[in-house]
Amino acid sequence: MPDFSFQLRQVSKRFVKAKETITIFDKLDLDIPLQDYVAIMGPSGSGKTTLLNVLGGIDHVTSGEVLFNGARVDTLNEGQLSRWRAANIGFIFQFYNLMPVLTAAQNVELPLLLTKLSSKERRRNVAVALDLVGLSDRSKHYPREMSGGQMQRVAIARAIVSDPKVLLCDEPTGDLDRTTADEVLGILALLNREHGKTVIVVTHDPEAANHAKRTLHLNKGVFVERTKLA
């Protein structure tokens, strides 16, 4: 079994805007071991969100290789990437991105519609995921009936319900107060520690980075500092 979740090899990302080629990062190398908890920090425009997009297979690299569990994912087509994401990646967004017309349980169940699980099995998995984030009693509530922290916990439940190996989090505490943010970060730490999930968090929040095992500082597409926390 490979030792790494992700490996980036000489990865470059450029795009053209108003006839000008903009380089987000150039020949970037990065290894993220299995069960790592890594925070990626950096100023706005440093390329951290684009890096997360590349890792999640929702954006393509201009050159270089992206490997997941030792296999290249940058060469997959859209259909293959969809299946790969569904099987391996859980996404957590800053603004939760829940479906307003669905209840908490139905939102959590969404990724399971892509599996062959029976309705009963899906309901059981949803219950486990909601229990893990402490929202069993909110399963029938709609997003509009919940606080920001509760919605983010539903989003975490949705991200973990299909048991992915990696959680990609984009500013997961960016819209939360300190207490709620700490609760969410505690859940992410638990998922890493107890459930062996590889957690990659893009954040501006030093407190969020403190929960990670290590922090990468990205500036102008280059890792300028790698901090290993005790």
Add this chain to the structure above:
Amino acid sequence: MNQALLVTKNIGRRKLRTCLLLFAIFIAFLLFGALESFERGFYAGQNSAAADRLVTVNKINFTVPLPISYVDRIRDLPGVTHAAPQSFFGGYYQDPKNFVFMFATDPEAYLSVYPKIVLPPAQRAAWLADRRGIAVGRIVANKFHWKLGDHIPISSTIYSRADGSHSWDFTVDAIINLPEDSQRESIVLMHHKYFDETVTFGRDTTSMVVLTTAAANRNDAIEKQIDTMFANSPYETSTDTAAAFNKAFVGQFGNIALIISLVVATSFAAILLIVGNTMVMAIRERTREIAVLKTLGFPGPAISAQILAESLLLALTGALLGLGFAGLILKATEKFTESFVPGMHMTAGIFATGIGWAVLLGLVTGALPAWSGLRLRIVTALGRR
């Protein structure tokens, strides 16, 4: 939960908009169902005319009568199998509003020209033997609650009797049951002899001669033969197939089919724009959600299928309601309409055609949003660059 629930949840997220859309589709298909049924009833005679049946009328137009002797002369032509006079009586029952499509004819000859009219032997014998007898179409009998043996006074808007009255007494001797030809079920037939004996003008004439030929492929030759025979006489004729005659007859009222097609096409074009535009707006509002679904691993074709399912469900629901309501209205008004447009009801064919149009409407209005959903780039939609 399943993807079908997701589709219905998305449709129901803006209830007022969905209701207005459904109402617009409902109206379009209500119009379609009612007008198509009307058109079908209106052209029923044209469509039910036998291929070997011809109609001879005065060359001037069919309101100018022909001598009754023409019937025998036409019957004697080679290739003509049967011929019968048919004079329009212009009848009504009790009140001019209760219009009755009534014709004077030679009963035996008429039944030979229309062999599909099969009367029970006792009724046939009674009608043939009774000069005051009438054969009544089932629709007319039901409308006025006439039964066999009833004595019925029927007045004419055209003819009068020697005593100045406009009313004739008849006995219902036979009921015409012919479900596949609603036009025959909407008429009343009287004896031409009784008509001739009692009217004050128009004796020894007939409005038209209906005839059958030995084979449809001889129609052209026989038409020419008849019209040539009476050429240069005071009563020149024009002979055509029954289908062509019926078509020309309804053509007097204008090109109904074209008018109906234009009305239906206009309403459908309006609906296409309304539903299409609304679907595009609805999907645009959900761009971010679609991007999230794609991020979770929903493939593009599955997203497109969901969007198409939404537009199809909307179109089909509206169409079912519209066609169903049209059917109910036609059923409820059948008693009033069957005298004028017999057979004006929702048929399985019209219903199936309506559903076909609804499927097309759903696919066309959903196509652009579905294509947008398929092509949507996650990073762009989520504003992640």
